[in-house]
Amino acid sequence: MKKTPPKTQKKNPNLHLLWPTPILVKKFGQHQKVNKELMEIFSTHRNKLEKTKKPMFVSEDNIWALYKDEPALQKLVKFIMDGVFEIASEVNAPYWKNVKDLNIEITGLWFQMTNEHKFQETHVHGNCSWSGVYYVNAANADKTKDDVKSGDMPNGVTRFYGPNMEASAGGHGEFGNMYLQDTHFDSYPEDGKLVVFPPHLKHMPFPYAGEEDRVIVSFHAQIHNPNGFKYDYSFS
Template identity: 45%
Template sequence: MIGNHWSVPIASHIYDDATEVNSVLSRVFQAMKAADSLLEEKSEQSFPKRFYASDDQLLRRIDLPEFTKLVQFFADSIQKTVSTVNAGVWPPGKMSLQLEIMGCWFQIQNGMAFHDVHTHGNCSWSGVYYVQVDDTIGRVNHADMGEANGVTRFYGPYSQWQAGAHMDIGNAYLQKNSLDIYPEEGKLILFPSFLPHMAMPYIGEKDRIIVSFNAQIHSAQGDRIYGFDSK
């Protein structure tokens, strides 16, 4: 018998109200970027024009019904995802989940800007939601980038050990150590926060705009399923 263990779940959810909400948020985010850029200029600090990341306090900075609806979609999607992947692991009976979004921010990129490989801390799950991006045909037809244009690329958790490892046909199942998620307006990707990932270089007619967030999920019954003690 052969068992596969320690697989990495990545979930995809589609937001039904994306067309209405995204158009509002894209305008709001561009206005916030312009305002923040003016402040940076006054403080004589340089600011990359092709890549912009807000602070992670959007839950405090934005009071709009469209954004509230989007955050509720995030919460519902997280609950569905974590309940599914933890089926058979959580103790029997109904779990009382307590979701806390530890940070929420947006990013705008174009002109071949990218966000290098990184992971997220102080959370168990993270998400990226695509607010605006060129349609698939326009995006993949870029002469230099092709299908990789603006994708979110995930790397297998064993990648850090692969550079010095022996590779032959026997471990071919490990040798494709990346996964590209194509950006589509209204798509939400949820992933374990430890998973290395990056936003690949993007160039398009429209700016690539995303909302990202980190989440902790606790239970009123306690989080120590296996009785581990930190003392």
Template identity: 25%
Template sequence: MSNLNLKAVQPLFYSPLSIFELEDAEALNAQLLAEASVRRDASPGLSRSNWAGWHSEDDFFERTEPGSLALRNHIVQAVRACTKNVSPNFDFSAYGIQAEGWINVLGRGGLNTPHDHPAWVWSGCYYVSVPEGDKELSGNIEFFDTRTNVRTLTVDGAACFASKFVMKPKAGMLLMFPSYLRHWVYPNDSDEDRVTVAFNVRFVRSVQS
């Protein structure tokens, strides 16, 4: 019997990507699609990391449409869960949550170039509609290794040794990750729109009386 005992493994500098799935999301997604369509008709949108496509104003958390309000509640719930995961003793009562959010609509060939979301804590995305696309990689999201100054040999099957992580989202999925984590979205290889709601979140300490 070995006398070598593993005492602890500390996940140093790791980047938690949390993957949520909303049950029975069809009705909410239909509502969000309708709200996005109305807004798109009313606004030319913004130009950010979107290559083609439409990017709404950053006011998702100020909207009063029913679908937007419902999704906002789910996002706040996810923020609390992700924060509890990395900081079990985090005192939510001592902080307010600041957030911005926006709708992305990517038509055929639309993509998001590599970027991160500086000055925030959590970033995330809710998938309203994800077309299949003709190519396997269509509409995938890819995350880059944050350790840009090192190259290690990989260990097959071990995500922490890989230089990137690619996943295929589906409608009803919500991703949340640290805002520093660079990512991009592969081109939409479909005639159907890829529609998402993206958001950034940070905490602001409440004023003590």
């Protein structure tokens, strides 16, 4: 049977597009001042622990616990918590109808300084309801799609893989399922940009090389009732 694709797209009441993936992307207004101070804290921390400079440094995930008194980190963590609440409250709105107060905890926060094409393998995070990345120094990472040199992989970009990746890998492809070719979302590093995502979402920072190190903060967050850090099965 021959068919012609419709020229316009109308909302079809018969069609259900289910289970969207929430990702929050927003810019920190105070990033210029705060990032400069964060760079000093992180460089000092790194210099203390590293005798010979290596191309990549990944701190332990206790940076928030270690530097709780630093105003720059306090400001960043507040911005992160506000972002986590923004995305969590939106997607949970139908389920939070009877919830009065909540408590957001940053359960892990660490930084990474990368250069010389170092990267991390595709991975997911755990033990949290939200994860995120914040760009302290995007340095020479590709800032837009147009910056990616033809035929090259993106420099230092964070790539998120959606469920279509599984559907398309080694699968059947023709006009009927072209939409499955939309497999990933690229986050282009930009100083002061925050990305909050569900921790089960596969992602990978592409190899980075540049004059300055690419510096990012990663974190885990949990949301509980204000009476205690742990929840029981009733979420009460």
